Amino acid sequence: GGEQFDLAILDMQMPGMDGLMLAEEIRKLPSGAKMPLVLLSSMRIRPDDPKFTWASFACYMTKPIKPAHLHEVLVSVISGAQAVEKKTPAATKLDPTLAARLPLRVLVCDDNVINQKVALRLFQQMGYRADVASNGKEALAALDRQSYDLIFMDLMMPEMGGLEATSIIRERQKQRDKFPNYKASIVVIAMTASAMQGDREKCLAVGMEDYISKPVRLEDIRAMVEKWGPVATAGMQEERTTAVETPNTKNQTPEKLQNSSSNASIAPNGHGAAGNGSANGNPNSLTEEIAPPVDMDRLNDFTDGDPEQLRELVTLYLSQTSEQIQKLEAAVAANSVQEVRRLAHSCAGASATCGMRRLVPMLRELEAQGANNKLTTAPGLCKEASQEFNRIRVFLEGKLAEQTELAGKG
Template identity: 60%
Template sequence: MQVKIMAAGRAGRHGSEPWHLQFSVRDTGIGIPVDRLARLFKSFSQADASTARTYGGTGLGLAISKRLVEMMSGKMWVESVPKKGSTFHFTLPLVAAPQAHSSGLEGPQPQLADLRLLIVDDNPTNCRILTLQASRWGMLPRGAHSAAQALEWLRAGEAFDLAILDMQMPGMDGLMLAAEIRKLPGAMMMPLILLTSMGMHPDDPALARAAFASCLTKPIKPAQLHEVLVRAVSGSKPAKRIPVNAKLDPTLAGRLPLRVLLCDDNAINQKVALRLLQQMGYKADLAANGLEALQALERQPYDLVFMDVMMPEMDGLEATRHIRQRQHNKSQYPHYKSSLIIVAMTASAMQGDREKCLAAGMDDYIAKPVRPEDVRAIVERWGPAASAPEPVEPLLEEAPGDAILPPEASSRCVQAEDPVDMARLLDFSDGNLDSLRELTNLYLTQTAEQMDQLEAAVASSDAPQVRRLAHSCAGASATCGVRHLVPLLRELERQGFEEKLTNAADLCHQAAEEFKRIRNFLETYLASHSELTAKA
């Protein structure tokens, strides 16, 4: 049995006049002959004496229903065609309730803003309702209508902050889907919420095995959904603090108000850059590629765009050219401000890349890995209250360790010092141990997967894939303060760009060994600091 509820609009009422609501229940059963309709609402009577034997029932339910409706000043009747089905109707006169007090959940919610939510439900109506509600709260939802579709997105590398999984789905239910998601390196730690109409208890062993953050029982109320989402993304444990020397001014947004858009396809870079901007008081919006950036600019005006150069679907250079063209067409693109500043974020040291950024229409650029002081310098340079922009020479130098080494130097890159600059990583985590652990785990799982893919690409001599994977992995590594892995990856990127994988296999082996060293170092660091915090 499936129930579908639809609202049919009628003329409104004024004052205390009642609304006459009509409810209709339609089935495609055996139908009822016209000459027997009158008997249908009598106690212990059905259209045919054989009906009770064939289909069950005694005929008492309709009589009770009709009596209840009439007690509420309503009416009940039936329309039927034999062998085609019946439609039962009833009306109720109801007075409109006074306007409800605002719950505070009608608009964007700061705790949920910009979080990417995966909704998996085979019922299009349910999926649509959840998508609309999440969008109202400022989230970035995407609805999959099957478990297979959701797994396809996740295996392709699409990143989500949390997911809602329906329990009852054909082929693969919510528990089975959760088990598959937990096998994916990039989604092992993603909070999962189970949606069920079966009333599962939060302590149900099945939920514990799949490590669900929570369970929601249908029908869902907005307040319940909001509470569960906030709890899932924040966690139940209070954040622990560890000392850090911050380099950002939390009052900067108040002095230099800017609407900021961040465009980057790498989950690590997204998290770090959004955190840096947040520490300066800016709530930046997020786009994962050039197409999403164009769509965001069509919805509302922005003052400043941080634009990654190498992205799938549409790269930063092409997106910038489209933006500059649309700025001259105010009638069609009213939100494209003529004063919009576009800042390139590039980790590439290929000759001529910076010139290409400026030629495409970008105003400024910063080198990856992004440093807090560089972000602050950009904001102060281009802020509304700042003086006229000066030449960008101070930002031209590469961050240490980010240059591409010549092939003969790559084997000498590993030094005896720590493989990770923890001071840099702590800056990005704002000194928060839980944030540091989250960022570190994300980096390790993402990089492990990309290193395996990189090894396969080198083995199959797929130069474009080598370039893409090495670029992505190097960018995330540099952002996290990784020292010696980055030059190896940059050399692999260069060889992929030139389609000459001269010693790529040897470089890939060195990179894999260095990544093992990085993993051991980070895991040891987190374990030791967790023990110190517990003792304190």
């Protein structure tokens, strides 16, 4: 017996039995074999991931979920129609007057040129002129020259990573007589693509305030600026009126590492949003596989619809990634596991940022094999990645050609 249901909505993260385990039990029931299952998760799930395909989920949705969107998806699932990816509404566009309302000095610390360029462009859309550093040492050098209010800090960088750099920043804040630019109200926000469960504790331990997962999204950056900007500026005002302030007292705030943005979840199974290979928005249906190789909406958002900026970003991505793919092939052939890990990590970061849907999971797997010192399927993966990059190149060059043709007609 038991009650009959037409559809089940499962949460991925539940104590005792997660959504995947529950789906397995449901499929064992006579009434559950063909029941439509909708999986909700704070991480992005790749539709062709073998861990999920066997359960035949009708739809995956990434939290937080808007009621109207859930209604649309459920109607589509019940009717048998394909769920349609919802376009990002205009309201998520960045506010060009934000910097005027909330003046901040911003530093972006990331070793990837593509990520730097995209981050700078996002801040420009909010009215900020951010500075960049390519590793922790450069970030410290920048702070030695001037003070900053917000620092967006990558975790994995050459020479000095974000955790070490942040730890040094917090120590120097206690020595204001020696390091005058290291004011108590510096807010450090972690950025990383690995999003492992232990990262949360590590970020907390060194004194970071919050955490966003790569690829970063427009709304994530805006949310962090709006959330932590007032904290930084309030700290500045307090410093002006207080003779002595204990550095880093704000790090006791219960809001630390709340991950207020929808893309900031640290997934308990060890995979973050970027690691699942869906560089675009929420992958709401199993038709993701037939999607174009590039999320053009993402690229257009980053370049604010400016054709010249789009051409510049695409040209830089193709040039950088072509070189990295060649080096990656050589590293795999030489069985250089650490070089494979480094190159795959860098290439995956830029590819995720630019919305390369199917290339990212291949590169993440290569990165994981490098980290595990076992390049078991690396030669085949590398070949697939090279072929996918060629498809990306053809697609993007076609888009640029269309753009040139339209400009000529105009």
